[in-house]
Amino acid sequence: MAYRKLGRDNKHRRSMLATLTKQVINNESITTTDTRAKEVRKFVDKMITYGKKGDLVSRRKALAFLHNDKKTVDIVFNDLAKRYENRNGGYTQILKVGERRGDNSLMSIIRLVAEEKEETKEEKKPAKKATKKEKEDK
Secondary structure (H helix, E strand, O other): OOOOOOOOOHHHHHHHHHHHHHHHHOOOEEEEEEHHHHHHHHHHHHHHHHHHHHHHHHHHHHHHHOOOOOHHHHHHHHHHHHHHOOOOOOOEEEEEEOOOOOOOEEEEEEEEEOOOOHHHHOOOOOOOOOOHHHHHOO
């Protein structure tokens, strides 16, 4: 079995996952149950990959999945695609929070990873040990 059914029929599950995906993209972080977070991660990563491709077919696929929410699709294609252009996946992070008070279901926070700005990566050379000549000169 390739996916979790989440106790829902097909239409309800697809609608719920699309809504959760929109919320993660718009708010950059949501709190939900652990199994839902693990399942929605796949779709958020897929939407960002569509945004990185940037062609018309990808935009139409994203619109179809996100219930024609043009605002969210614009965020994916304009903002998130640029933010993650140098990253090859792993756009989301799941943090375990604890149990929900009412039914003890495990809760998690799913959020978009903050992309670190690329700094000049200069190799740090290990500190040179002072030679005997340099010690004598001092």
